[in-house]
Amino acid sequence: MADFQFGKGCGDVFFPEGVSFRLSKTKRVRQVFNEGEHIATVRAKDGMLTLGMEGARTLHEYFSSPARRVVVCEDAVPFVAKGKTAFAKHVLAIDPELRAGDEVVVVSESDELLATGQLIFSPFEIGSLDKGAAVDVRRGKDQS
The missing domain is CATH 2.30.130.10 (PUA domain)
Known part of the structure; x- marks a missing residue:
């Protein structure tokens, strides 16, 4: 989804080895964290990503x-x-x-x-x- 939404290669940058996920009550990925820092949230209505500040830093640097x-x-x-x-x-x-x-x-x-x-x-x-x-x-x- 990150590659589609932000551009080729973003998936690897946003989701390096060791990221953790918080699941919703329906067991779908809801939030993504890297070393405790919030990267992104998956919007339930369309599956697109909304950025946390760590995700914004990653995008800004990339x-x-x-x-x-x-x-x-x-x-x-x-x-x-x-x-x-x-x-x-x-x-x-x-x-x-x-x-x-x-x-x-x-x-x-x-x-x-x-x-x-x-x-x-x-x-x-x-x-x-x-x-x-x-x-x-x-x-x-x-x-x-």
Whole structure:
């Protein structure tokens, strides 16, 4: 699923030897951990992966900029890092290959990993919006 969702080779990077799984009550894989760190959760409705911060770090390190990234301005950095929504007016750059609904990493102008979340609109739409949410942030790096 990781290869399909994020690109060839991601499955090996996301799920190295020794990963552990938490199963749902129906005995399906629900969450994936590496050395106790949450990598991803499997969405029950479609089997797609949602990223934890460890999964976001892995994706951030695996792909070079601008792939899989949404870059926000410095004014938004403290809010996004705390897990707050990234708004369209704060987006400076975005990977043009992304689609609405994709899992993304949100970064600062210096490519510092801030958060992970789901893209709400396409890159084209975000570029033409002056207000409204761009990324539904799931987890920020400074979130407790």
